[in-house]
Structure formats: structure tokens, C-alpha cells
Amino acid sequence: MQFFIDTANVDEIREAWDMGIISGVTTNPSLIAKEGKDYMKTLKEITDIVDGPISGEVKASTTTAEGMIAEGREIAKIHKNMVVKIPMTTEGLKAVKVLTAEGIHTNVTLVFSASQALLAARAGATYVSPFLGRLDDISTDGITLIEDIMQIFEMYPDITTQVICASIRHPMHIVECAKTGADIATVPYKVLMQMTKHPLTDIGIARFKKDYESVFGK
Secondary structure (H helix, E strand, O other): EEEEEEEOOOHHHHHHHHHHHOEEOOHHHHHHHOOOHHHHHHHHHHOOOOOOOOOOOOOOOOOOOOHHHHHHHHHHHHHOOOOEEEOOOOOHHHHHHHHHHOOOOOEEEEOHHHHHHHHHHHHOEEEEEEHHHHHHOOOHHHHHHHHHHHHHHHOOOOOEEEEEEEOOOOHHHHHHHHOOOOOOEEOHHHHHHHHHHHHHHHHHHHHHHHHHHHHHHO
């Protein structure tokens, strides 16, 4: 399973890229607005850091297929690695069909059911992003959704859409997603850093340091 980082903070993106753990980036206008930066300029800056798929989303206020297609074309012009994030709506599916036919990669977001994921795949989406954390928030098992989507996609060899586990809340979400065989998890920087930590690792490092210094000194 590959990792994308879900952020618009270029410092976090650079740190994760330098660690060699991410293959791409997902972001959206809300994340970029949180950083107080220009949307298109930030996407371009990210392409200068990461050599991999970078999802840039159409504006939430854009609700027609025509508007999403126009915005998607502009996002795609930024860099060859750009992926256009499209919401899971009927108009969104129309936009995915057109953009895919033009060779533009798409990521259908805000997916909360296996039937939505299947529709996105049939519309030609490059990626589909089921939001497991938000399902957990309303006492619904998000991992079951990932399992269902993976099972369905695996039954049909003509489906090439990749599954991005989104709305990741903690490291165990990552482990459970990996067990399903999901293609990608897009993960907040905080959770990526949590994954590097274990108390026994810290204890072991401290012990090795103590043993070394007892023989060789500082």
C-alpha cells in the first residue's frame, strides 16, 4: 500500500517526501485556505517538491459538470502529475467522464458507499476516495466499506480504479486498510509521525546509548 500525505502545508510535504515514505499528495481548497495561501500557486509549489500524483480539488461552489470540467482542465495544466478531485455527485460523474476521455486523471472524493465507488469506477475515475474516518464518527464501520469496495473491484478485472483510503484518523486505520489490500492511504502529517513512534523503540535507543557510553564514553 502506498502513502499519500493529506495536507497543503509545504513544510510537512517536504519533510514526508525527504523521509521517502510518500508517493503523492492530496489536498483541497479548505486545506490550502487554512495555510492562508493562493490555491493554484500552492499546487504548483507542491509539484516542485513531490514527483508523484497530486490531487487538486475543484471549488466546492462549483456544482455543474461544465464548471468542474473547466476547473479540472486548469488544474491539469499546472503539471503532468496533477489529478483533479471531483465530488461524488451526478454532475461530478459527468465531469469525470469528460476529463477521463481527455486523458486527465481524476479522484472522486466524498465517497461513503460501495455503490458510489462502483459508479465512480464506471465513469472512468483514476482514483476513488472512501472516507472511513467520517463513517466511524457516526458509529459506522469505515473499514467494512473499504473491504466491500476492494472485494467488488477485485471481481471485475476491467476496473482499474485505485482505492485511496481517506479520512484517516489514527495509525490503526492504516493497518486495517493495508489488510484489505487497498492501493493507497492518504494520511495527515500528524498520523504519519505517530506511525514512526513506539515506546519500546525509544527505550531501546536510550539503552543502546547508555551501553555505548559506559564503554566508550561520550
